[in-house]
Amino acid sequence: MKARNFRYIRPTILDQAYRILAENDGGAVPIAGGQSLLATLNMRLSAPKLLVDIGDLNELAGQSYADDGTVRLGALTLHRELLASELVRKHVPLLVRAASHIGHVAIRNRGTLGGSLAYADPAAELPACAVVLGATLELGSLKGKRAVKAEEFFKGLFETDLQPGELIVGVRFPAMQAGTMIGFAELARRHGDFALVGVAAVATMQHDRTIGQARLAYFGCVNRAKLAPSVSAAVEGLALPLPDATAFEAAIRTDITTEDTPGLRADTKLHLATVLTRRVLNSLSA
Numbered sequence: 001m002k003a004r005n006f007r008y009i010r011p012t013i014l015d016q017a018y019r020i021l022a023e024n025d026g027g028a029v030p031i032a033g034g035q036s037l038l039a040t041l042n043m044r045l046s047a048p049k050l051l052v053d054i055g056d057l058n059e060l061a062g063q064s065y066a067d068d069g070t071v072r073l074g075a076l077t078l079h080r081e082l083l084a085s086e087l088v089r090k091h092v093p094l095l096v097r098a099a100s101h102i103g104h105v106a107i108r109n110r111g112t113l114g115g116s117l118a119y120a121d122p123a124a125e126l127p128a129c130a131v132v133l134g135a136t137l138e139l140g141s142l143k144g145k146r147a148v149k150a151e152e153f154f155k156g157l158f159e160t161d162l163q164p165g166e167l168i169v170g171v172r173f174p175a176m177q178a179g180t181m182i183g184f185a186e187l188a189r190r191h192g193d194f195a196l197v198g199v200a201a202v203a204t205m206q207h208d209r210t211i212g213q214a215r216l217a218y219f220g221c222v223n224r225a226k227l228a229p230s231v232s233a234a235v236e237g238l239a240l241p242l243p244d245a246t247a248f249e250a251a252i253r254t255d256i257t258t259e260d261t262p263g264l265r266a267d268t269k270l271h272l273a274t275v276l277t278r279r280v281l282n283s284l285s286a
Ligand SMILES: Cc1cc2nc3c(=O)[nH]c(=O)nc-3n(C[C@H](O)[C@H](O)[C@H](O)COP(=O)(O)OP(=O)(O)OC[C@H]3O[C@@H](n4cnc5c(N)ncnc54)[C@H](O)[C@@H]3O)c2cc1C
Pocket: 029, 030, 031, 032, 033, 034, 035, 036, 037, 038, 039, 054, 075, 076, 101, 102, 103, 104, 107, 110, 111, 112, 113, 114, 115, 116, 118, 119, 121, 123, 124, 125, 126, 162, 166, 167, 168, 169, 192, 193, 194, 195
């Protein structure tokens, strides 16, 4: 299928973009890398009258380290740039691990951090990472700027806290502290496919291999990116390596409600989430 007719504009000034989005009152949508939006247009799942290409907005670009110990990534940061950035590798290495699982090279060359968070696909890697890392999203519109914690940003299936006319401008990630470990794994039918089940984890370690505080989030088997509080609590104090999943198996069933989908039963998803959780915890590393 082909997209319905639309107009296209590529503003170079952020306020201009805000004004165009506000004046068109829902009839205009921003486009970044187009890796999700173009598919929905071509399938006629959405039919905006105007596409506002945000690719030339300097305020949405760039990577920096701030004095408050956060790394700010512009919304236009490409998935490919997450993999290549020394700053990200040093301070937010979970994003590097996650980005290598996003689609294929062509998608990583065009897809953006802001686009992935705004689209809020429950099978996407970056929303889950933003949640476990405690990231803060910088949102902007004609009305001004506001900051929203990632945990509060994802509201439901493909649903976020973004208001009409609002853009994700950048995302702030706390830099990883010494003694913190990370883990990431996903299961997909083929490499590059969206995850059937995935886990992102951040944990402080006590002594050598005992988990202190932990934060885990699932993707692929949930309807939105959110923390898994019961699992996070259940794994605290566990000594690694874990011989089995006894300590957190019940907590997974508390945090995740799965449904049958074509080719994958709800119970199988829970089983995969359990297997993957143990795998991620046993492979926690700096
Ligand atoms: C074959 C294929 C495989 C893929 N596999 C994966 C995968 O395994 N994992 C994964 O996570 N993703 C995957 N993707 C999606 C890809 O990562 C997209 O790039 C990403 O989801 C959206 O980023 P984008 O910049 O392309 O956004 P776009 O497609 O341009 O936009 C997506 C949505 O976000 C909105 N938007 C974009 N930027 C902003 C902003 N700054 N502020 C507010 N709203 C904004 C748009 O209006 C639109 O609604 C895949 C895509 C394809 C085509």
